[in-house]
Amino acid sequence: MTNPKELREETYLEQKIYPVQLFANRCSRVNPGDCVLYLHWHEHMEIILMRRGRAVFHIDSRPYEAGAEEVILIPGGSLHVGYALEEGDVDFDCIVLNPSLFNPWMHDPVHNQLIVPYLEGRRHFPVKPEDPRRRDQSRVWLEEAVEELSARPQGYQLVVTSKLHLYFTLLARAGMEEGPEKTAHAAYFPNREPFKRLIRRIEEYPGEAWSVEEAARFLNLTPFYFCRLFKQLTGRTFVEYIHVCRMNEARRLLQESGMSVTEIAARVGCGNANYFTRLYKRYIGMTPSQTRKQGGPAAEVSLTLEGDRED
8 A cells, every 4th residue: 555645645536427436455465553554534424345355544533443244434634544454455445526527416405414414514424324224225235336336237327326325314314203412413523734734744755854842842732642632643652653664664665766765765864774674674564676576566564563652
């Protein structure tokens, strides 16, 4: 997997009229703590259907564990990241859709009353829908949508749109039955936007030097409170995240440039080449020279963590 240069992901959806797409994530031979979904956010909604293994997804700082056959719903604009919980394979499918997919219903008063509040973010679907009365049936609709998006038979766009609209309709109906207090809630992480700006800057300039104190001042927080919130939001400590960004940039430079290891170490903020090599092997799982010999993008290299300290 490749971490983006910017925290905001400009997810490409092929068709403007039918903005929905399927992404298959297959992470082989991961260890507990390995990243299976890099930290990012986008304006689209996302539905994760777990296929194999177990993972924890941090969505706006709140962790949600999920295993095979479970579903995770990610609202548009939410920061999210995923880590493996056990050794083995972690496989999941993502249906990414823009709310404009349902524009054909925009003049329907029932749609406007029931569905639109969720599409506009005034109400929130449960991140893990677990209603036993509807889960089995709704899962069938999601599976049928995945099959259509994979095979793309003639008219698949209409089938997918209908299945997803039906799925969201019954979720919204369940929310109305439970009452507004169950679904309309304040944001769990109210300082999300300032953290987005900080992390975007870190990912854009991985060689830039940052201390915990400097990052805390950037957000007008105390170092202790900053560290706690950062770990809640990303699932990693601040130092860990800095190292992940630097080592992924180093991997890219090793694969795509003719720079020496010493030059790359300096570019990503590691003045000592020996320290850089140890850090690279720790996070990427191989030495810089092995990466260069391998050649081409190492799409399935995991980011193994062994407990950085913030000192």
